[in-house]
Amino acid sequence: MQDLTFRVQRYLPGKDSKPYMQEFTVPMRQGLTVLDGLIYIKENLDNTLSFRSSCRMGICGSCGMLINNFPMLACHTPVEELNTDTITVKSLPNFPIIRDLVADLDPLFEKHRSIDPYIVMAETGDLNKLTAQFLQSGEELQSYLQFAYCVKCGLCMAACPTVSTDEFFLGPQPLCQGYRYCTDRRDTGAKQRFEKADSGHGVWLCHLAGACSEACPKGVDPALAIQLLKRAMVFDSLRLRKKPEPATPAQPIAESKPKIEVPEFTVKQ
Ligand code: SF4
Ligand code: SF4
Ligand code: FES
Known part of the structure; x- marks a missing residue:
């Protein structure tokens, strides 16, 4: 199989005044990832090359980097899919x-x-006593499930043109997670998140x-979550709709039954 050319950014603070690119030749093999x-x-x-990785299976979110000008997880990017040998x-x-x-990634965190x-x-009180369940219906779970899959890799922040022009912009990952918790029926923190999301950099x-x-x-x-968060904030400020009362205090375990109820605060796909 043909050799690959890896053009890799190098930068050692205190030694290099700015990043530069270094080329390496890597033998190709089937299934090779970046x-x-x-x-x-x-x-x-x-062996001085520094990069971050851990799980090698797209779960820990630590190997995010710019690969051929697109933010991607290096462990999740087979070289074959890039259709180039550079x-x-x-x-x-x-x-x-x-x-x-x-x-x-400290700014993201x-x-x-x-x-x-x-x-x-x-x-x-019910949490501290551990005598109750806080049941979620399937519909309630669906209202935030896809947003809960975030692994905090920061790729969305790297891709966002607004983050690139305003370092204080909260950005897609935090705003998406803000919406994820606002739409959770067990949560009572929507108001405090709305205040933060309503800032000049929100x-x-x-x-x-x-x-x-x-x-x-x-x-x-995240783009969908942000639009839903905007809608929820507008509804809240106009008082057109109210988030239902949280599901607390929870039902005692012995008496609890699954409650199928669609919250008003649902994500519509
Ligand atoms: S939402 Fe952003 S930080 Fe979360 S997994 Fe997706 S790209 Fe990564
Ligand atoms: S949709 Fe919003 S958060 Fe996402 S990249 Fe565009 S400006 Fe950034
Ligand atoms: S090494 Fe964990 S996501 Fe790539």
Whole structure:
């Protein structure tokens, strides 16, 4: 099989004034992924090459990088699918570079944390006593399921043109996760998230280009979530619709029955 040319971004802070590209020759084999190619380089050609990876199966979200100008997971990208024998690999745009292909994802995690990405409960007594279940119907699960598949890889943030022009824009991943928890019937934190999403760097800066959804390797549609979040915020401010009362306190285990009820706050596909 034909050899591949890997053009790889190199950058060592304190030594290099700016990133530069270095070429390596990697033998092609069937099923080779971009991550496999980088591992080959590190093990056989240059052990100083730095990149991040862990699961090698598209789950941990750590191997995001810019591959032939598109944000992708290196472990999830077979070279055959790129239809070229020259592979250019850079660190994710819209993030500072730590070294070589390692992007600093701290800005993503800080923004993610800022939107309260967890179920907020006004009443926690039942949780502390552990005597109850907080049942979800199939319809309730469907209202947020696809958004819950996010692995926090940052590809959507790297693809977003608004993030590239406004470093303070909350961005697709945090806003999507904000909506995921707002639409969860067990949650009572929508108001506090709406306030954060309504800031000058919040939801209204998204102009629905959809690059974030195109980049997502997990089938999440952050652009859809952002539009649904906008709708929920408008409804809330106009008081046209109200989120139903949270499903707390929960039914005692012995008496609880599955409750099939579609919340008003549903995602319509
Ligand atoms: S749809 Fe919004 S969040 Fe997604 S890439 Fe476009 S501007 Fe960014
Ligand atoms: S929404 Fe998709 S692209 Fe964005 S961080 Fe989550 S998994 Fe990655
Ligand atoms: S190594 Fe875990 S997603 Fe690629």
